[in-house]
Amino acid sequence: MPKFSDRVERVSISGIREVFEAAGDDAINLGIGQPDFPTPEHARRAAVDAIEAGKADAYTGNKGIAPLREAIAEKHRADQGIDLDPANVIATAGGSEALHIALEAHVSAGDEVIIPDPGFVSYDALTKLAGGEPVPVSLREDLTLDPAAVEAAITDDTAAFVVNSPGNPTGAVSSEADVREFARIADEHDVLCLSDEVYEYTVFDGEHYSPMEFAETDSVVVVNSASKLFSMTGWRLGWVYGSEERIDRMVRVHQYAQACASAPAQYAAEAALRGDRDVVEEMTDSFERRRDVLLEGFADAGIECPVPQGAFYAMPRVPEGFVEECLDRDVIVVPGEAFGEGGRGHARISYATDEEDLREAISVMADAYEAVR
Ligand code: PLP
Numbered sequence: 001m002p003k004f005s006d007r008v009e010r011v012s013i014s015g016i017r018e019v020f021e022a023a024g025d026d027a028i029n030l031g032i033g034q035p036d037f038p039t040p041e042h043a044r045r046a047a048v049d050a051i052e053a054g055k056a057d058a059y060t061g062n063k064g065i066a067p068l069r070e071a072i073a074e075k076h077r078a079d080q081g082i083d084l085d086p087a088n089v090i091a092t093a094g095g096s097e098a099l100h101i102a103l104e105a106h107v108s109a110g111d112e113v114i115i116p117d118p119g120f121v122s123y124d125a126l127t128k129l130a131g132g133e134p135v136p137v138s139l140r141e142d143l144t145l146d147p148a149a150v151e152a153a154i155t156d157d158t159a160a161f162v163v164n165s166p167g168n169p170t171g172a173v174s175s176e177a178d179v180r181e182f183a184r185i186a187d188e189h190d191v192l193c194l195s196d197e198v199y200e201y202t203v204f205d206g207e208h209y210s211p212m213e214f215a216e217t218d219s220v221v222v223v224n225s226a227s228k229l230f231s232m233t234g235w236r237l238g239w240v241y242g243s244e245e246r247i248d249r250m251v252r253v254h255q256y257a258q259a260c261a262s263a264p265a266q267y268a269a270e271a272a273l274r275g276d277r278d279v280v281e282e283m284t285d286s287f288e289r290r291r292d293v294l295l296e297g298f299a300d301a302g303i304e305c306p307v308p309q310g311a312f313y314a315m316p317r318v319p320e321g322f323v324e325e326c327l328d329r330d331v332i333v334v335p336g337e338a339f340g341e342g343g344r345g346h347a348r349i350s351y352a353t354d355e356e357d358l359r360e361a362i363s364v365m366a367d368a369y370e371a372v373r
Contacts, residue, residue, distance in 0.1 A: 011125040016334050019327070027330040028361045030349045033168060035231040035287075035312065039268070040279045043230060046271030047264040056263035062255045063247075064091025064239075068266045071273040072224075072239050079200075080210050089241045090251055091261040091269070094233075095198045095225030097254070098240035100126050102221050105249040106192050107132040107159045114153045114161035116145045118315070118336055118343030120168045120196065132159065138342050143170035143306045143315060147181035154185070160192035161185070163211065166199040169339045169348040170315050171291075171308025179209040186211065186219035198225045198238070199311040201280050204288040206309055218243030221250075226265075228311075230272040231283065237265040287312045290351045290358055297362030303369050312352040315343070318369065323347055325368035331361045 019031055050056040063069060069086035076082045092098040099122055107113060109131040115123040117136030127134040135158075137149045150161050163182050165174035174182075186193035193211050200208050212220045225238030238261075240250060291308060298305045298316055305316035315336060323335045326347075334350075336343025349365075351358055 007129050007131060010128040014121045014338065016121070016338055019323070019332055019334055019338075023327055023332045024330050027327075027332050028353065028357045028364075029332045030351065030353060030358075030361055031332040031334045032352070033313070033350055034233040034352060035228060035283055036352050036354065037231040037279070037283050039232050039235065040230060040272055040275060042275040043232065043268040043272040047268035050267035051264055056267060058263070060260045060263050060266060062251055062260055063087075063089065064261055065263070065266050065270070068270040068273075071270045072241070075273050076241070080213050082210070082212050084241055085244075088244055088247045089239055090247060090254055091266055092238045092240055092254065093258055093261055094227055094236045095196065095223050095238035096122060097258060098223040098225070098238045099123070099194070099196065100129075101250045101253040101257070102194050102223060102240055103127055103130045103132070103160070104253045105246070106194075106221075110157065111159035112155060112157045113159060114150055115340075116162065116164060116167065117341060118169055118339035118346070119162065120164060121339060123162045124340065133157075136340050136342060139170065139172070141306070143167070143172040144174055144178065145172075147178050147185060150182070151185050151189070154189050154191060158189070158191045160194050162194045162196060164196040165208070166202055166310025167313075168199065168311055169313050169334070169336070169343065170306075171311045171313040172306070173203055173206055173309040174209065175206070176209045179211055180214045183211040183214035183216075183220065187215055187217045190219070193220045194223065195220055196223045198223065198228050200224060201229050202284055202287055202312060203310040204284070204291065205307075208310075218246060221246055226269040226272055229280065230269070232265075232268065232272065235262070235265040235268055237261055237269040287352065290355060293355065293358060294349065294351050294362060297359075297366065301362075301366035301369055303365070312350055314349045314351065315346040316349065317345055318347045319372045321372040322368055325371050326365060329364045329368055331364045331368070333365070
């Protein structure tokens with residue numbers, strides 16, 4: 001039998017899928033990581049217009065169409081004061097591809113990549129696929145990533161560390177002081193800070209900061225995506241930016257693996273970036289309301305939960321058997337350990353779901369908690 005690569009044998013399908021498959025058809029799903037809003041009308045329209053005008057039939061340049069990269073550069077200039085040259089942006093097939101090409105371009109065989117634990121499942125898997133070794137770092141009690149823990153984990157083999165604020169699966173948002181520290185650590189140790197900012201617009205308390213704002217060398221690469229910013233998960237359009245040299249290396253991977261991001265999606269994302277931000281505010285307000293409903297329900301049920309300050313996830317502390325009890329009662333939640341050993345003893349709840357369903361699910365979770373505590 002033709003053999004498989006050692007690298008691919010080190011990764012398996014994410015544990016989240018298994019939970020979905022174990023649930024009944026009518027189950028309330030608090031496992032899905034996507035906003036429950038439609039893509040903004042102006043973004044859809046731009047894609048349709050581009051298709052009808054015959055502008056989306058052919059490959060675009062490897063890095064993507066110029067107007068999209070200009071819109072991305074303007075966005076980051078306006079939101080974060082970053083002086084970003086559109087030439088230093090690559091449009092990708094979602095934030096997922098952006099993470100993939102960033103790690104492929106920076107990780108050699110045996111290199112270590114420091115990742116938050118619990119953390120988004122792709123960091124571990126994509127590090128392994130790049131031939132590297134993930135080094136999980138435990139989070140603080142409040143589920144934020146501690147810069148001191150990252151710095152202590154750096155060795156001569158460290159190629160990169162990943163930061164993700166607002167975070168999946170935690171909903172935690174890093175403070176300005178911590179983000180400044182991430183930039184300093186990357187600069188001083190000559191390791192890459194890979195900053196995953198795909199939930200940038202979903203912050204309830206405090207503000208979003210990027211290590212790119214504070215770094216003094218080219219030690220930071222940022223990943224972002226239209227998926228969660230504009231509720232466009234199906235379009236598969238993200239981007240990555242960094243110094244000219246880093247973009248040059250990442251585009252080598254992107255060119256051969258992908259050629260270019262989908263042309264219609266590029267037009268849609270450009271329109272989303274340039275369009276009215278009321279829809280974004282509406283989404284954030286709605287997630288914040290639902291977060292508050294969830295936290296109130298947990299408090300009433302005696303379930304302890306660090307207060308998520310962004311994204312649309314919460315990670316309550318739960319006893320063994322809680323996830324299964326919820327599944328038996330037709331509510332899908334994801335076991336924390338699906339995101340790394342550090343997630344054990346927690347469940348991840350995505351509250352990007354209909355408010356009525358959420359209220360029903362809260363009462364089910366309270367019963368499930370009562371049954372296993
Ligand atoms: N980064 C984080 C933290 C995520 O949660 C996700 C998706 O869930 C992604 C990146 C990738 O998103 P996409 O490929 O849809 O842009």
